[in-house]
Amino acid sequence: MPSGALLFQSVVLGLLLGGLYALLAAGLTLYFGIMRVVMIAHSAFLILAAYLAWWWHERLGLDPLLSMVVTVPLFFAAGVLLQRMLLARLRPATLTMMSVLLTFAVAVLIEGLLGYAFTGTQRRIQLDYGSAGFGLFGARIAVVKLIAFGLAGIALAGLYLVLKRTRFGWALRATIQHPDAARLVGIDTERIAGYGFGIGLATAAVGGTALALDTTIYPSLHWHWIGPLMAIIVVGGLGSVPGAAAAAMLLGLLQSLLQIPMGTTWAQTVFYLALFATLAFRPQGFFGGRLAQRF
């Protein structure tokens, strides 16, 4: 029987991890909501951002968090270009299937480029505050994990405000919910979809930086992430940003708790079990449906 302190530690770590999952899954589900695109390359961009944060720290000697000044706008622009130059050219009838193939190719390309530029050697950022932490009711909380959670929280709050309070956000939500009607009220849905992709990829820039703070990275690491993220957006309801966030928190917490009896490797299966259960019993997701795109 695990001690209360260990359980509490796992709950705290699960919530912190869930926050990061929530941010990454929000981007992924946004792509699907906007264009019914399954963006396999999302996690490859995540690892690219992590490498850029590592490079920023290693070569320039600056805090990796500052790399976001460059990577967030860069990834936003890359997302707009990716949507306008590649995905928008796919035929609507086969868009979802072809997007899997296309973005798979992009993921492999990014992995190859990372391997070419940085070799396959594992990298880890050595920070002055990397081992800092504090105690809370018997649990030890690493500062870098708290920073990652804070980054995810700020980015999600920013995303919420953009979607809920801005004219662009309204147009994006309208485009997601009924593209034809959106066009008829004068929204340039193609342009809005491009910007939506940009925002999705910008979340990968933030998430990758957060990930780099306390994770060892290597070019093929993105395959480790894409499965859980896909499971999260299916469980949350495809296209639903709040659904993805809720599913991410729940599954992150479950994963962390299951690590106590099952170990790290087997605890990961919780994502796939949840995915199978969702597809079998509630394909529309547990947090989507009527609540989908409620932002």
Added chain:
Amino acid sequence: MASEIELVDIQAGYGRAAPVLRGFSVAVPAGSVVCLVGPNGAGKSTVLKVAAGLLRPRSGRLLVGGRDVTGLSPQRMLAAGVALVLQGHSVFREMTVAENVRLGGYTLTDQKRLAERVDFVKGLFPVVAERWGALAGLLSGGQQKQVEFARSLMVDPRVVLLDEPSMGLDPKATSTVFAQVRRMRDAGTAVLLVEQNARRALETADLGCVLDLGRVHLAGPAADLLADPQLGELYLGGRPGEKRPAAQEG
């Protein structure tokens, strides 16, 4: 009377297939409701797609307020004063009624004007004001249709195109929707209405136009069309109280 929108000798179709509209013409005078009726496949919805800029005609002219707007995009047609309300339900389901209506004024940049239009449509459609903060997807079918009407009026269009507004609605909701069509007309907006429920549509409209095989089969005051026995038999399911001939068997 000047026409708000006029389609002149329109030929239109999809891809390389034979044209759906073959020299179709119709004019919608200011402050009137014109309804298009006809059998399935006659080209009614195609007329609206051409009028809204969703389908470019192969030949013919489209005039709005006397200005030639043939071939303009839907966004530019909206700016020219043509708003389309789609068939079925097209509210943004997970947004509030307020957000739906305000999005109708997406192209308006003057906030004062936007506020004026919001007040106007809230006055015209009481249910919009009553359910202002509710999620649009939770409203009944008839209420959703009124939200769509309100949204389309936000830009103060010259003409509103309505594609089968009663589709999927119960009789009570249908009556409410047609009453609201008359209110839109009375408020000064011309309406071009496509409707399967031909009798209800003609009862609501000022003018009617019967399409068949992409051409105008019959046109005139709606009351005259309603009284036409041939039309009644062909498109209106017979006239009330009129004895229908027995179907031939064998």
